[in-house]
Amino acid sequence: MNEHKQRVTIAVVLICLCTVLFFSGMLFKNQLRTVALINNNISSLKKYEAKEKYTYSLPENWSTEEENFPGNVILHHNSFKNDKVDMNGYIQIINSKGSIQDLIGQDKENLNSKDVSAYSAKDIKLNGKNAKKIGYIEKLKNGKYYTKRVYYIQLSEGIIFKGCFNINSDNYNESLDSVYETIMESGKYM
Structure with a gap:
């Protein structure tokens, strides 16, 4: 005993x-x-609202420009850039009849004509939701290399929150992935 x-x-x-x-x-x-x-010199985040249904946040010191696209596939597009570290990208809210996997497949097909290496796809959790993280390095025509991260999260039925982050590979550090994931976790369906 x-x-x-x-x-x-x-x-x-x-x-x-x-x-x-x-x-x-x-x-x-x-x-x-x-x-x-x-x-990464980010002191605060600024909240953005899209279609009065979705919110997300970006660093306050990044310049942004919202764009409208015809049709009802890309519901919201906000390009951003940070010239100090040669970074750019965009946030999109996509109305998709397909799955995240379908969207990733389409995006991967678009990379076929580009000089891409070190492509990787990883399942992750963001805000308790299943998400995909795509990473690769792209060599541009000017000879520069950019480290790219693309995230996809299903916010609600048929609605995908996508974030694409591009940075000059000379300025990339692994802590940026935490910054990107913090931004992606700010995406909410109200």
Whole structure:
């Protein structure tokens, strides 16, 4: 009986330790994102509203330009850039009858005519939702290399939140992925 009590005690201690580690990890992850924002000279985020149904945030110091497209596929498009680090990209809200996988397939086909290397696709979780993270390096005609990250999240039925981030590969650092994911997690359906 004494041996049984020891096993139960050890099991309880291990469960408590795992619980503490889990919550510490969540706290640590949030602090890492804050540090990543600060390290990349981002002091605050500005909230944007699209079609009175969707919101998201971008760094306040990035310049933005909203564009309208004909039809009802691209519901919202906001291009952004940060000249200090040679970064640009866009946020889109897409009305899609297909899946995220279909949209990724179309986007990948468009890359066939470009000089692309190190293509990768990864399943991730953002705001508790399944998301896709695509990464690759593109060599432009001017000889510069750009590290690109594209994220896709299903906000609601038929609505995909897409973010594309391009940065000169000389200026890329891994902490930028935390910045990108913070931006993507700000996407909400109201």
